[in-house]
Amino acid sequence: MFKGSIAQLTVELIAGFFALFILTKFVRKAEINAITPFDFISAIVLGELLGNAIYDENITIWYIIYALCLWGALKYFIELITQKFRRTRKLLEGDPAIIIRNGQIDYDVIKKEKLDINELLSQLRQKDVFSIREVEFAILEQSGAMSILKKSQYSTPSFQDLNLLYKPVYLSITLILDGEVIKDNLKAIGFEEKWLLSQVHSAGVKGIEDVFYAEWKQDEGIHIVSRKNNRD
Numbered sequence: 075m076f077k078g079s080i081a082q083l084t085v086e087l088i089a090g091f092f093a094l095f096i097l098t099k100f101v102r103k104a105e106i107n108a109i110t111p112f113d114f115i116s117a118i119v120l121g122e123l124l125g126n127a128i129y130d131e132n133i134t135i136w137y138i139i140y141a142l143c144l145w146g147a148l149k150y151f152i153e154l155i156t157q158k159f160r161r162t163r164k165l166l167e168g169d170p171a172i173i174i175r176n177g178q179i180d181y182d183v184i185k186k187e188k189l190d191i192n193e194l195l196s197q198l199r200q201k202d203v204f205s206i207r208e209v210e211f212a213i214l215e216q217s218g219a220m221s222i223l224k225k226s227q228y229s230t231p232s233f234q235d236l237n238l239l240y241k242p243v244y245l246s247i248t249l250i251l252d253g254e255v256i257k258d259n260l261k262a263i264g265f266e267e268k269w270l271l272s273q274v275h276s277a278g279v280k281g282i283e284d285v286f287y288a289e290w291k292q293d294e295g296i297h298i299v300s301r302k303n304n305r306d
Contacts, residue, residue, distance in 0.1 A: 084144065119145060170221075174212035177225065187214055198222065242293070249296070250274075250288035263290055274298060 171183050173194065184194065195206075197220040203209060208228040213221040233240055247259045255267060271282060277298040279285055287299040 080140065088144075088148070170216060171214040172211065173214050173220075174206070174209050177207075177210055179206070189214070244292040244294075246289045246291045248287070248289050250282060250285045250298075252287070253283040253285060253301070255282060259290075263292075 171187050173180060173183055173187070173189070179194075184190075194212075197214075198204070198206065198209065198212070201220060201222045203222055203224070208224050209222060210225045211223040215221060247263055248256050249260055249270060250256065255270065257267075260267065260270060267282075270288075273296050274282060274285055274288070277296075277300070279298060279300045284301050285298055286301045288296060290296050
């Protein structure tokens with residue numbers, strides 16, 4: 075009986091895996107949103123497995139462990155295939171879809187992706203584009219996110235466009251977080267806690283424990299937010 079149950083679970087899980095995969099191929103990418111199709115499948119199946127473990131007394135932990143291991147192996151197998159064989163990526167992962175090409179909406183692609191005009195406009199607004207006339211290219215990614223390339227007259231001018239000198243860009247580094255010094259970050263920029271404490275005092279804050287947040291940028295120096303200012 076045990077072997078029969080395991081065999082049945084194996085068949086059902088494999089069948090469910092491919093059934094859900096096929097389902098995601100027909101579901102609009104916009105509904106999947108920021109997650110990939112396989113992430114979408116995993117969320118559904120793993121949620122169902124955990125739900126059964128909680129509410130079905132007949133399902134033991136060993137069934138759940140086996141199911142999770144089998145599911146993980148299937149997912150790893152698919153990812154391995156897409157890494158080894160490039161031609162399988164289109165079938166298993168999908169391709170980006172060009173919704174707007176050279177400023178013109180491709181209605182055939184919109185129909186194929188089951189995307190209506192209201193959803194397209196909504197996706198554009200989420201990218202701070204409020205008119206289709208501003209768009210040169212719009213690409214619907216595999217995850218459901220929309221990538222936008224604006225026409226030159228609507229794009230933000232660059233330093234090169236304005237003939238300005240290039241400036242180096244520096245990353246802000248957190249030094250204090252909720253009253254605690256991030257020692258590794260402090261060491262990385264070549265300073266000691268004694269220097270940090272002097273900076274805290276210069277900002278009118280009594281001690282490190284009174285700092286809510288502090289960061290350092292090479293071109294701007296240190297910025298300190300005290301707990302008192304945060305409460306205010």
